[in-house]
Amino acid sequence: MxxxxxxxxxxxxxxxxxxxxxxxxxxxxxxxxxxxxxxxxxxxxxxxxxxxxxxxxxxxxxxxxxxxxxxxxxxxxxxxxxxxxxxxxxxxxxxxxxxxxxxxxxxxxxxxxxxxxxxxxxxEWGAYLGNQQLKVCVSSYERPNPKSTPIEAKVSGNYVNSILATTEAKRKGFDEALLLDMNGNVAEAPGANIFIEKNGRLYTPPLGNILAGITRATVIELCRILDIELIEKHLTVNDLKHADSAFFCGTATEIAGIAAIDEYQFPVKWNDSVGATIQRTYKCLVLEKQNYEVII
Structure with a gap:
């Protein structure tokens, strides 16, 4: 490009x-x-x-x-x-x-x-991760320990870790990677935060070992407006592979649905998911359409 x-x-x-x-x-x-x-x-x-x-x-x-x-x-x-x-x-x-x-x-x-x-x-830049649902793999790379570098800062050097993870994922035939933290908990994508859906609720990793994404904060606020239950908690790979759906979010990524993690296919169709509601509402928000909170 x-x-x-x-x-x-x-x-x-x-x-x-x-x-x-x-x-x-x-x-x-x-x-x-x-x-x-x-x-x-x-x-x-x-x-x-x-x-x-x-x-x-x-x-x-x-x-x-x-x-x-x-x-x-x-x-x-x-x-x-x-x-x-x-x-x-x-x-x-x-x-x-x-x-x-x-x-x-x-x-x-x-x-x-x-x-x-x-x-x-x-x-000019279109959809960073494309317009299709993503096939994602759990990376062999981990997010850096926050005692080694300030994870909440967008430091250029930290993104070598992101390049390695994304490159590994694409070589394996996936669209993107998902990294764990040093404790084996779900952290984030190389350039985006993650949310998962289970029984109508959304879950996302807490701050501490992840970047405090501005889009992540926006999603949390949209959950409050739309009366969607949101829980911040440590998530395991097992949690991912028993979830109903999932999505990445970030400024470049916006809201991107995930079709599968490794071999696990999410059972809920994207258009029927809570993530799709967030995606539509987020688009209305950034385009400054009126009454975005009721356009679902």
């Missing part, structure tokens, strides 16, 4: 510049050690114009991620929001994926960054 062309503009340290002419320093900790933090944000074309879904929450999490790994964050979030909308306008994007990245200045040591840059780019 080509993410930019000769006309693409990105935002770098307070200025808009041509993406094709932008360079990055090869002596930086971000390139060598994965010492950077980032966000993934979506913009949607709505009847109210182009709207960026939960943009403030994303930039607040970006700031928190920087703080958790001792990176400075000297930028005003209100201004970043303003510049992000300007970036979409300059690139004539209405439905887009937005990637802010905070990265370190040249420094080949292992001490915390004192000088950082921020880059924001955007491109």
């Amino acid at each position: 080509k993410y930019f062309n000769s006309n693409t503009v990105l935002y770098l340290d307070g200025k808009f510049q041509n993406a094709a002419n932008t360079t990055a320093d090869i002596y930086g900790q971000s390139l060598h050690y994965g010492y950077a933090v980032f966000e993934g944000i979506r913009a949607y074309q709505t009847h109210n114009g182009t709207r960026i879904f939960k943009i403030r929450e994303h930039y607040e999490r970006l700031k928190k991620s920087a703080e958790l790994v001792n990176m400075p964050f000297p930028w005003d979030i209100n201004n970043l929001i303003k510049q992000t909308y300007k970036l979409l306008e300059l690139n004539k994007l209405k439905n887009a994926y937005i990637r802010p990245l905070v990265y370190a200045a040249p420094n080949m040591s292992l001490v915390a960054a004192t000088d950082v840059s921020i880059m924001i780019c955007a491109w």
